[in-house]
Amino acid sequence: MRLIYTQNLAAVLSDPKRTRSEVSAFFTRHWGEQFIPRKNIPPAQTIPSISLEHFRQYLATTAKKHKQYLKARRALRQKQTQQNGEEERISRDEVADIFFSPTFSRHTQHTFEAVFLEPKPGEIDNLFSPIEKRKEALRQQQNQNPFIERHESCGSLYSIQSGQQQQSLLPIEASNGRFFRACLRLQNKLEFFDDAISTLLNQQLENRSEQFWKSVNSYEALHDDLEESIERIKIARQKLAKTKLELCSRSQNLLQLYYAKINRQRLFDKLQEIACLRDAQLTVQMLLNQDDVPRALECIQTAMEVLSADLRAVNCFRHLGSQLEETKKMIGKMLLEEFEQVIQKEFAWPIEEQKRKQFFDEEEEEDDGEISNLYPIIFSLVRCHEFRFLAILREEINATVKNSTKQIVKAQILTHLDADTIGYNPTTLSEHICKLTSPQWDATLLAVVNCLIILCNKMKSIQQLIIKCADQAALEESEQLQKQQQQKSRSDSINKSSAQNSGTSTPSIGNSSVGSSSIPLDKTTTNPPPLPPGTPGALLSLPCHNINQLRAAAIQLIGHAIYLCEERISKRIQSRFKTNKFISKFTEARQRELSATIDAEPWKLAHINSNIQRIVDCYVQDGVLTTATNNEMINNGEDEEPKEMLKLKDEEFIVIGSALLLINILASYSDLLRLFPTAGMELSMDVVQCLKLFNSRTCQLILGAALASRSLQLISIFIPALKQSFLEHLPVERQTSLRHFDSTARDYADHIGEIKDKLLGMMDRELLVALEEV
Structure with a gap:
């Protein structure tokens, strides 16, 4: 076995064992990645030959256990590293809380004074961290305890020198008796805080990086599984396509032949229908000559259904539908005349x-x-x-x-x-x-x-x-x-299955318009x-x-x-007519009476009779204006003499006679509303007209202005109760007319304010004139 060892240029140049002269001489003599001469090393006789089977056996036995061991060792080391890191980590308590505040800003006065100025006497320094604050609190507690021994030592030479240095670094005075912090101490403290916060950020990044790499590794594993699944799906699809070609081709050919037969049968049926429709008019005429009208109508109806459903696009029958329709209308007219003759004969x-x-x-x-x-x-x-x-x-x-x-x-x-x-x-x-x-x-x-x-x-x-x-x-x-719908569903299912199973089959003659003429009949008969x-x-x-x-x-x-x-005639129409007539007469009479009373008004206080007081008391008790008072209230009214003031809850009113008449009219309208709730719309308009009439005709002169103001205040109290009564009786779609009550109430309030302003202005002028005379 021949082994070849090479060494790259970077490794040689950075070798610490070589001197600078050797490196420079080598660099000038040699240039390139492979510069060391090759050496042939003979194979060792003691090393056995390793084949692929050795690695397979190793992977099957030892490698699995070794991987488990490595995984457990890695987990233990990570856990130990985390424990050591937690011991060495900097906690958040070592940084002052002011820097973690969401409202921290150097531009605010509070933050500037807390950072750059010395704290006031007796206050805790805001630059103290929570740990320092706990130490300071413990130190103050020890100072307050008289039983703790304190070792006082005399100042040494070092303390004298440090005192001199501190005197040289005295804080600079700021406004309002405050002093700036010493620059050196402030800089050291801020640098410490900066290092602590950097360390905290690094710790958070370490924690997040570990989770990130776990996600990356899981994503890679998922991606590998997906690729493997896609390959398996491709193989399965190839096998299915091969099976379809080998096993389903014969069945598919049979289905194509079956659907072609069905289409030809449909074509034959339509040709038969065309042959029948060609003689439809002659058949109808023959049945009419035989006085068989029902069968003639059945023949016409069948022919029209076939024309509208199956033979709509046949050119030779484009006028047959209108001709059959005219024949049907003619038969209907004949039947109507015959029916009229028979009925007249029966009733004659x-x-x-x-x-x-x-x-x-x-x-x-x-x-x-x-x-x-x-x-x-x-x-x-x-x-x-x-x-x-x-x-x-x-x-x-x-x-x-x-x-x-x-x-x-x-x-x-x-x-x-x-x-x-x-x-x-x-x-x-x-x-x-x-x-x-x-x-x-x-x-x-x-x-x-x-x-x-x-x-x-x-x-x-x-x-x-x-x-x-x-x-x-x-x-x-x-x-x-029902027959037509069944036929349509059957044909639609056949068409769908033929379209799915035969790609090159014979074009089907679909019954696409079956039942189109019967859909309106279905709607009218069922709904x-x-x-x-x-x-x-x-x-x-x-x-x-x-x-x-x-x-x-x-x-x-x-x-x-x-x-x-x-x-x-209908009793309901008659009663409605009489009700409207009565309401119109009632309204005209009340408005005429109110106008005449206002015209003859002396603008002096009116005496309150017991009837008006009972109406007001009933309103206070039930919240409804009504002229029908209880017998108990009549019996309780011992003093029947007229009074000068009208009592409403805890308030007393001195009003004019027109206001008392208007209260009686409003109570009468409230009673009419309960008697005729269907006429609520007309009654509401009449009530609003009466209120507006009283508001416009009241206080034409300065004389009696105060009485008019109190009368308007009294009437404005009853407007919300009237609106609520009409709201209960009117339907929802007509409740928009109640906005006139709100506008009338605003008009009353504006009128009262105008009278008050006029009276105050007049009094101011009179007072100024009197003062000038004095």
Whole structure:
């Protein structure tokens, strides 16, 4: 084995064993990295040959234990180093606390005096560290203890010399009897603090550096694990791709053939639909000629669904949809005319014949015959979505009720005519009705009620027939919609799976628009719009757009017929009208009375009667203005004589008569609010107008200004209570109008301030004039 030893230039030049002359001579003679001649050293005979197996055996046995030993030794050394370092470390207590203060600044006077000036007598030096402060406290404690011996020694030559040096380094005097610190001692102390803080920073950096390197090492280990995981994932993906090519290719080809077959089947079905749609109009015409309207409507509906779902883009059928729609509208008009004729025929029977032939008293065969006439018409109208037949039915019911009632009344009058009566005049029907006696009235009313019962039974039969037709149509539409949704979901799942599994398969003819025409129907049948509250007539006057509205309108037919017979207006509307009329008259009367009282006001103090005092006492007790006082308060009022002052809590007011009238008016408005809470908006505006009227018409002259000021102060106390009362009764969206109460209260306060300023200014002028005269 040949060994070659080399030595670089830097090692030779820095060899301490060589002299300077040898180094310089060597540098001038030789230049380069390899300058020592090579030597061949023969291999030793005693050293055995080491192979790779020796290292493997070593790594398997001894190296593992050796690594554990090295790790334990390193941890012990680190722990020992930390313990030694903690002993040698400088603690924070060796630095003065003033330097760690967050408010430390050399520009402040306190910090400057604490650092550069000597402390005052009796104060602790701020440059003392916590350790020095503890030593100083211990020294003072020892000095205060008389039992501790003190060894006093005479001054030596050294102490005399040091005293001379101290006298030469006397502190310089500053302002206010303070002295600057000795420069040398201050510099030494600050240098010590600087070294201590540098040491503390180094200790913190050492602690942080160890944590940093631990994080770096863990990051490197994590990075190595990630690289290994990525390599394993690559290998797994390669194996999966190879497995897919070898095992899944045959299955994929089968799936492509299956989806191609499905697409061809769809194409064949669509071609069949096209062939059927080509003869759609002829089929509908043939069914109409055979009077088979339901099947004709079913054919039209099926053709329109196929056009809107599957054959939307076929150019030859671009006008077929509009043609079928026109045919459907024409059929609807024909059905409406036929329905009107049948209903008029049903309601045109005389009353006597109707009594003999009622729907619920006839035999079953006759009832079935009547239903068989209306059932196909109503069912076809529902299929056409022609709900205008309800309006026709409502008009016919209205006319029938009026005519039947009039006919029954005329017949009863003719039967009860006296022999002295010359003849019957139809124009004087009301006069004849007034001449009827009480038994005749009872007989007439009984006949009218029997007639209405017959009509209601007939309407009930028609209603049941309409509900039956609506239920059947809704059931058919829901089943058809469910089939379309199932077909759409099936086709969508097939399309998704074919797109995922076949990359080069035959393009599929997707049923993308299946169910598009049925979505609005689903929304209207499942979520009908809320019907407005009100009378049955208001409900039936609305147009019906779907089957649920039709059912709701059909259920109201009997109630609507009764409502038409009553011929009355809504009590709620009538009461609302009368309430508004009463409030308007009440407001006009009160404002007129208040204006007249203010115009005739003598601006003198008014006498307080017991009624006003009880209103104020009730306000103090309950916090509400009201004219309805308790009997206890009336009985307690022993002194009924008028008073000159009005007591409100602990305060007394001397006011004018207009203020007392306004208090009574405000209490009346508060009572109206509790009686008619729905009219709270109008009442609040009226109250604000009364308050503004009183504020604008008060204190027109200087005479009576003080009384006016006290009256305004008294009325301003009741404004918050009025606002709170309206806040409880008004809805949230109308509570914004209560801001007028706040603005009125501010106007009252400004008016009171103006009166006070005027009175004070007038008194100042009078006082100055009197002083000048003196």
